Amino acid sequence: MADEVRGVIAPGKNEPVRVETIVIPDPGPGEAVVRVLTCGVCHTDLHYKQGGITDEFPFLLGHEAAGTVESVGEGVTEVAPGDFVVLNWRAVCGRCRACLRGRPQYCFSTHNAGQRMTLTDGTELTPALGIGAFAEKTLVAAGQCTKVDPEVSPAAAGLLGCGVMAGIGASINTGGVGRGDSVAVIGCGGVGGAAVMGARLAGAARIIAVDIDPRKLETATRLGATHTVDASGTDPVEAIRELTGGFGADVVIEAVGRPETYRQAFYARDLAGTVVLVGVPTPEMRIELPLLDVFGRGGALKSSWYGDCLPSRDFPMLVDLFRQGRLDLDAFVTETVGLGDVEAAFDRMHAGDVLRSVVVL
Structure with a gap:
């Protein structure tokens, strides 16, 4: 049964973001619903808001996220409900010419969820980098979920999903x-x-x-x-x-x-x-x-x-370095904010006042 949650959308080019009710469908084949715990405020989200990526408004912003898998669709074996994951925007296909040559970090056919999240009136949303994680839950392709050690703090782990990994x-x-x-x-x-x-x-x-x-x-x-x-x-x-x-x-x-x-x-x-x-x-x-x-x-x-990364290889390795005290991911977290604070976080980021604001849900 579809779920309704709060999420941050960019309604139009350079318009202020706002919190809306988002409809999350049940996961279909190869998909997963993730309960978002944290999501970093990244320049790429600002580029989406400014129309610098595509013009497919409205956008469901946020992509630098960690959370727990809540449910999975048919055929999903790589993750299960309860898994702690970092979301990624390189879900490799395993079949393109790069993957078949043993270079999945250059996959030419990365995939996202097939279904669309919507507003309550049925308006389809374009999730930022195929993720859309400024929301209490999001729908992604199961391959976009990378399991990592659950002992790491979500605010630190989520930053691996984009900027720190890049x-x-x-x-x-x-x-x-x-x-x-x-x-x-x-x-x-x-x-x-x-x-x-x-x-x-x-x-x-x-x-x-x-x-x-x-x-x-x-x-x-x-x-x-x-x-x-x-x-x-x-x-x-x-x-x-x-x-x-x-x-x-x-x-x-x-x-x-x-x-x-x-x-x-x-x-x-x-x-x-x-x-x-x-x-x-x-x-x-x-x-x-x-x-x-x-x-x-x-x-x-x-x-x-994306730092030519392979999430399944690189995310767990960097989390291990963090737990060993060799990679200070916490140093990137300047402040934690709520969903309603994203517009102000963009302003502070643009002014250079923060290294990373992290939305905590």
Whole structure:
């Protein structure tokens, strides 16, 4: 029998979000209903609200979530009611050409729930990243549920569902940061801070945090940065070169998603170095680079989609590191808020006042 719960929707482009009654259908084949415990407030949700992802309003926002499985549909074997899970937006298909080549982290056919959640008047909702977790319950594909150790706090575990995984994965999975490497991270919000932490986990010798906000640079230092650059008054390219013997960093991670910061990342890397774009650009953004510079510098220009993660592999591993005291996920939780506080949380995030606000249900 369908259930009615409270959820946060974005009704139209740049309109304030509001709490509405959401209808959650019973799970069908391959689906699961999850009772949401926590959900982080991520920039991607703000992009949805601003119309920067698609125009399929209204959106049911929220995707960086942890919760417990309440019910499952026919044929579901990977999770069962009562399981503690982190929700993910890479439910791999197992059949596409990437999966069949043993690269499921690049799955070309990730899937979501087949049924739609609605408002009480029948209006269909588009769940953010196929999840929609600013709600007391949500309907997802069972493959979007990743079981993790239930002893971890939901507020910390849920952040693995997007921003923290994206940043750590940008360093470790996409960037291939190794022992002794030099790494620069441009943009030290939630994703950039996680990239700093990932570089530290990988054994980087020099980790340079770049931002225009001193508060974010201070946080990046706590997360593992060995050097900081205030780009509001310093040329970050020259500063990174100076800190790396004049050469540039082995890996530069761009966690802003803007053409000007991408150019900085491109020119701040060493010859044959790697640039990783993990910041999310908007559709109208364009970049122009001299093709000779692209050719002459060698190396690699990579994009990191979800930190090139495989949730079934990476989420449990990172939770284990958290429980061992080697990964301070709690450091990313600036505040906890309620469902009715999401609009204000967006404002604080946009102003740079928080690393992560987490909705607790």
